[in-house]
Amino acid sequence: MAKRYRQYSQYLKDIFNCKVYKVTLDAGFGCPNRDGAISKGGCIFCEDGGSFSQAHSSSLSISEQLNTSIIKLKDRFGAEKFISYFQAYSNTYASVEKLKACYDEAVSHPDIVGLSIGTRPDCVDEEKIKLINSYAFCHCERSEAIQNYRREIWIEYGLQSIHDKTLKLINRGHTSADFIKAIELTRKFGKNIKICAHVIIGLPGETKQEMLQTAKVLAALNIDGIKIHLLCALKDTELENMYHRKEFIPLSEEDYVDTVCDYLEILPPETVIHRLAGNGLKKMLVAPKWLPEKFRVLNLIDRELERRDTFQGSRKGD
Secondary structure, eight states: OOOSSOBHHHHHHHHHSSOEEEEEEOOOOOOTTTSSSSOSSOOTTOOTTTSSOOOOOTTSOHHHHHHHHHHHHHHHHOOOEEEEEEOSSOTTOSOHHHHHHHHHHHTOSTTEEEEEEEEOTTSOOHHHHHHHHGGGEEEEEETTEEEEEEOEEEEEEEEEOSOHHHHHHTTOOSOHHHHHHHHHHHHHHOTTOEEEEEEEESOTTOOHHHHHHHHHHHHHTTOSEEEEEEOOEETTSHHHHHHHTTSOOOOOHHHHHHHHHHHHHHSOTTSEEEESOOOOOTTTEEEOTTTTOHHHHHHHHHHHHHHHTOOTTTTTTO
16 A cells, blocks of 8 residues: 655665665764763763664674675565665764765675765765765776666754754754754755755653644755654663653653654655654663554554545645
């Protein structure tokens, strides 16, 4: 059954005419919100793995991580092509020379058709954006013929919320203005880069109306893609302490599904939906306990949109 929103997996299949999977990579990058450049505390929800990273150990080379994951994904899911995804921490937080070496290696495998880079909006500049933009086109020799093809290039900015009061509360270390500046910089110097925004639903102190205001701003910006996360408390984070002190109450499954559907109705139909639910880190999860039921949550979202008889973009302009 066709989705009532623009699903990322289908978007990739439409482009490459085959099953495409992301390969999560850990290049050992750091984060200015953890190493003291901004703060040593990090975001209140971030665990030691760098915000839900499930990559291999960074002790393995990029090529080793790629080869291992590609073999597994081909065998398990029948995937044919892959996108290299730098997920852990801030993957533009290094010199351009180091970034180039990592990115070059990440696109070296013959089955890689794209590059996706997760980072913070305060960790980019003109030179870095131009570097990332340069990976959009490939000119190489394969099968005794010279082939020119275009890679799928994404940069994923962690916004979380458009409200500065919330960003301060969660110790994010940047402002909404930093996000807007990063969008403008990327569009100016990265014409071939698509932009994905990460947002979190259920942040402390935010009303539903405030959560949906973030969606409205992203809709007005015509963002290319979005990842919607549920705020969850993981072990050994400040958010876990807040949960035990009853300063953080996780959203119920029902409220999350309801808010996600409102979000989708606000976003333009063209926006690619990269994520609506995740498995979470089960061993580290404190609350909410329903979070790991990914496919149940996705099914509930589908049913709610069907019940409403609405689609992504139904409320655009409201």
